[in-house]
Amino acid sequence: MDEHSGLASAEYGFDLPDKLRTVVDSYQLAREAYWRSRLKGEDWTPSRQLLKDADAIAKLIHDRARSLQNVGTATDVNQVHSLYIAACERLNREYSDLDEQLREAGLSRAQRDELLSSLTRPNSSGPRQDHPFQVVRESLWIAEAWDAVESIVERAERCIQLERLVRDTLGTRRAPGPCLRYLSLVSRCFVNGLDTECVAMCRAALETALKDAVTDEHRARAQRHRDDPTLSDLICAAFHPSNQLLNGQHALQKAAEQVKLRGNKAVHGYPGIANDVLETIEMLLTLVDALAGLSDSQG
Secondary structure: OOHHHHHHHHHHOOOHHHHHHHHHHHHHHHHHHHHHHHHOOOOOOHHHHHHHOHHHHHHHHHHHHHHOOOOOOHHHHHHHHHHHHHHHHHHHHHHHHHHHHHHHOOOOHHHHHHHHHOOOOOOOOOOOOOOHHHHHHHHHHHHHHHHHHHHHHHHHHHHHHHHHHHHHHOOOOOOOHHHHHHHHHHHHHHHOOOHHHHHHHHHHHHHHHHHHHOOHHHHHHOOOOOOOOOHHHHHHHHHOOOOOOOOOOHHHHHHHHHHHHHHHHHHOOOOOHHHHHHHHHHHHHHHHHHHHHHHHHHO
16 A cells, blocks of 8 residues: 555545534634734734624624624624725725836726726635735635534435435436426525425426426416416416316325425415425425426427
């Protein structure tokens, strides 16, 4: 066994989540040590206070963004506002300095404007930038990294659960493009533990799949002809005896009604509606597969 193989085997002996925790923890400790050494013994300035408060500011930004609520005291919000102002002032100074350098290099006003307008975001991959907004970003990176690490095992298990559903439920037929996009949202919500949102997306995916299969003529024959059909209209038309779509398939019709009902309850915040999320996804996939079969036979 060569040196590289031995190293790989040693590293492989640990669970990936544990290794990722070590990486995030090491980054966090190194960052704290760096700033302790930089701020030690320095006189107070507003910028240095922002640096010291960066973690608290980052938590406030995180909480406000994740809750979409105007949380925090007036002092807290003013502190965030001061951070944004400091970042904008620094950016303006950097742009002014760069503009002057470009002017001295002989570029015209139009050429300088074109170059400066392309600089739309900070370079986080270059040398470390010692200013408050960058430190707040780092705090947010750490918070998001811990969230990702702590949920990685559960997300992987949920991927396995979904694959089993696909294997047991779906044939080889592909759903229409618009429905595929909603199926992707169903999957992402489930894998990330957003079960109530997943149930709501199941309803949306079913409605999209039915819109692709049910024509105006089908709805007219079912006496559900309106300019903006509801999901109930589409289900009625799909299973109506006068249409050669899914008529007579009572188990499928019951499943469609259940996906619609559960989706409605998810949107309106009924408690416990996500308890049967895998069953809801299974019913959706069964319906999507049946509707994809109609497209194949009609094609």
